[in-house]
Structures are given as C-alpha cells and as structure tokens.
Amino acid sequence: MIRNHPARGGWIEVVCGPMFSGKSEELIRRMRRAEIAGQRVLIAKPQIDDRYDISHVVSHSGHRLRAVGVGEAANILSVVEGCQVVGIDEAQFFDDAVVEVALTLANQGLRVIAAGLDTDFRAEPFGPMPELLARAEIVDKLQAVCHRCGGAATRTQRLVDGKPAPFGGDTIQVGALDAYEARCRQCFEPGPDVCAEPAAESRLLARN
Ligand SMILES: [Zn+2]
Known part of the structure; x- marks a missing residue:
C-alpha cells in the first residue's frame, strides 16, 4: 500500500x-x-x-x-x-x-x-x-459484513417493512439496524423504481 x-x-x-x-x-x-x-x-x-x-x-x-x-x-x-x-x-x-x-x-x-x-x-x-x-x-x-451472506458488504440496503425501499423514497433517513442492512453486490436488492406515494412517505415519518 x-x-x-x-x-x-x-x-x-x-x-x-x-x-x-x-x-x-x-x-x-x-x-x-x-x-x-x-x-x-x-x-x-x-x-x-x-x-x-x-x-x-x-x-x-x-x-x-x-x-x-x-x-x-x-x-x-x-x-x-x-x-x-x-x-x-x-x-x-x-x-x-x-x-x-x-x-x-x-x-x-x-x-x-x-x-x-x-x-x-x-x-x-x-x-x-x-x-x-x-x-x-x-x-x-x-467494508462491512454482509447481513445476508457474511461476505464483504459495500452497500447499504434500506428496508421498509422488511422489503427493499422504493427508489422514489427520501434519501435521508437517520436510522438503526431495523431499517438498514449492509449488503454485498450480490445480496443487494434494488427497490422498485416508483415514486413514493404520500401514504408511504407519512408511514416512513411515523416510524422515526
Ligand atoms: Zn452478501
């Protein structure tokens, strides 16, 4: 190095x-x-x-x-x-x-x-x-440790109700282990590419 x-x-x-x-x-x-x-x-x-x-x-x-x-x-x-x-x-x-x-x-x-x-x-x-x-x-x-496979994690997986967060959601959400996981490239799951609906947004806020 x-x-x-x-x-x-x-x-x-x-x-x-x-x-x-x-x-x-x-x-x-x-x-x-x-x-x-x-x-x-x-x-x-x-x-x-x-x-x-x-x-x-x-x-x-x-x-x-x-x-x-x-x-x-x-x-x-x-x-x-x-x-x-x-x-x-x-x-x-x-x-x-x-x-x-x-x-x-x-x-x-x-x-x-x-x-x-x-x-x-x-x-x-x-x-x-x-x-x-x-x-x-x-x-x-x-690198972190991938929550799924134990490999080298380079990505942050955001989960809402246990599922990959939609891409239209807010980028900023200060949170802890329950809403985020470290994942490797293979285990990272892109969320659905949709705009977040107002109802989903207010649910996110309520979780904070
Ligand atoms: Zn992995």
Whole structure:
C-alpha cells in the first residue's frame, strides 16, 4: 500500500463505505491519535443527525468524541478556528459547499478528515461525497459484513417493512439496524423504481 501523508501543509482524508463499516469509529480513532499528539482537534457534523447525543460523534460500537453540530457546511469555517485537525462526520448530509470548505481548510494547512456514506440506499453516489473523494489526498473505502451472506458488504440496503425501499423514497433517513442492512453486490436488492406515494412517505415519518 502506498500511503504518504504530505510532510507539510494540509490535506484531505476521506473515510467512506456503507453503514456498519466502522466509519465513525475510524474517524474517532484518527482524531484521538492527533489529540494525544497535542494537536487541537474538532469534529463538525450536520445538525440533522441527532441520534444518541447531539454534542458527540458516537460510533455504533459506542465510542464517542465531542462534536459540534453545524447547520450549513459554510459555518464549519467559523467553528474550527484555531484547530489543526478538523473531522467532518456524516459528510454526505452536508450541502455541496462542504467540498469548498474542506479545500479551504486544507489550503490553510489543516488536516481534514471527512467520513461518510459514499453511496445511498439506491447504491448511487451520495451528495457531495464523489467530489470529496476526487479532491482528497487519501481515501479509505471501508467494508462491512454482509447481513445476508457474511461476505464483504459495500452497500447499504434500506428496508421498509422488511422489503427493499422504493427508489422514489427520501434519501435521508437517520436510522438503526431495523431499517438498514449492509449488503454485498450480490445480496443487494434494488427497490422498485416508483415514486413514493404520500401514504408511504407519512408511514416512513411515523416510524422515526
Ligand atoms: Zn452478501
């Protein structure tokens, strides 16, 4: 594996993969290492994700690190003043400006570590992630264990009432094990390609 961190100046790292692949855990691990080295670190995350704890990034395994909830990506610039390492969790939920923010910080000499889903439940590239991946110096695509066959899972299967979610459904649904599974390419089941009916939408909301 060829992996050289730039000797000076800033850079961008992206940790991506499906749900349950340990992205937040890996982000927390890297941030803690930097903290132990005496560097000033901060994690920004979209305000939308309020599961478990609003002021922390919490991995599914329960590891946690303090984080600041940010509404718009552009606001990240003001909250990370004085930091040397900036983590961006759930980067796929941020608006496209998150790419410019990451570039600005890296150009200012900061280390930026963005973690997020590279694809949505349709297995399509997710929000600003494709561009972040292209702009990054270092990319890690993590794999989960396929809930069906135990193979290497690269996709997030969204299930509604136990069946593959229709492609017309909302992309954003912050959830846990009951609504999502990690699946490999063979076990991934595309949902029906229909627009979600209002009734189905309100049922989804009720489940949250
Ligand atoms: Zn599988």
